[in-house]
Amino acid sequence: MTTPLILLPGDEVPSDYLPSSKSNPLKIGSGLRLLSQPSTKSKEPNHVLSATQAGILETDARRNTISLLSFPNRRYxxxxxxxxxxxxxxxxADFFHCMIxxxxxxxxxxxxxxxxxxxKTRPMLKQGDIVYARVLSVGIGAGAEVELTCVNPATGKANPGGLGPLNGGMVFDLSTGMAARLLHASSSSADDDEPVDGLVVLSELGKKLEGFGGFELAVGRNxxxxxxxxxxxxxxxxVTIAIGRCLQGTDEHNLNPADQKKLVTRTLRDMKLV
Known part of the structure; x- marks a missing residue:
């Protein structure tokens, strides 16, 4: 479907918006909850999905994925x-207790x-240490505990995503909507000339900061x-502060691609990096 569909919490996803691939299992992203799924005898993809937050429905027929692109907000x-x-x-004794x-x-x-x-070889993390993790389970009902993992349950490896402790660097706060856009842009194909979700700030920073050895990012949906x-x-x-300011400025002012480029140039000039 080409018409954008906005869902509110509790809304069900119309069946005609569901990807119809039969070769790959349906992958459900953030913002959606599976209420029921087709039986093994069913030939039609009659999954029933419900929104858990407000956002724009996003599907990828090739990957057979569906998710909800949330609006800029601070609640995760x-x-x-x-x-x-x-x-x-x-x-x-058995867990690290982490703040999301x-x-x-x-x-x-x-x-x-x-x-x-x-x-004997587990990481010795202390209070204040940062980890890049995946939500393993969220439980059911009020007070249910959220469980995290730093490995892919299917392979036992830290990839994809480079999960694990994050050493050095700095952490900046963004809206959950901006975080979702950054993750979507990083997972999309780079073959298209058009910017993904209107984001050019990272590619512009990459060009301008190439002489400084580049940079690494880890983006959390929270x-x-x-x-x-x-x-x-x-x-x-x-350089780290400049990147953080550019990302936060793009987020707070909802800048278009042209203004994102101007922000990058102005910020790097102010920091005397160009």
Whole structure:
């Protein structure tokens, strides 16, 4: 379907908006909940999906995926398979207790939920450490605990996504809508000339900062982005702050591609990086 569809919490996804691929299983992204699925005898894709938040329905027929692109806001609702940036609050015998947002209950990250981790080789994370994790489960009902993992359950590896502790760098706050746009842009094909979701800020920063050794990003659906520019050596802090300001400025003012480029140029000039 080409007509954008806006859903509110509790709305069901119309059947004619569901991807119809029969070769791949339907992959459900953030913002949607599966209410029922077809039986093994059914030949029609009669999944019943419901929205858990307000947003624009987004489908990919080739990948057979469906998700909800949320509007810019600060509230994050954990959803299974979301990539998030969490901060360790404290540890217990079997878990690291992590903060996803300042206003939600702590999530549990198993101390062995890392690639190759054993009781002797598990990471010794302390309060304040940052991890890039995936939401493994969210439970059912009020007070249900959110469980995280830093490995792909199917392979036991940290990829895709580079899950695990994030060392160095800085974390910046964004709206959950901007975080979703960044994740969508990074997962989309780079073959198209048109910017994905109208975002050119990252590609523009990449061009301007190529001489400083580039940078690394980890984006969390909970409205956080980790930026590391350690290759910039003595300019690492300035480059990191410049990137954070560009991302936050694009988010706060909902800049179009032309204004994003102007923001990058102005910010790097102010930081004396160009």
């Amino acid at each position: 609702i954990p959803t299974t398979n979301d990539l998030i940036i969490a901060q360790v609050h404290h540890s217990s 947002t300042p206003h939600t209950a702590q999530a549990l990250l198993g101390q062995l939920s890392f690639e190759g981790a054993t009781k 409205g956080k982005v980790w930026v590391d520019c350690s290759n910039a050596e003595e300019n690492a802090i300035k």
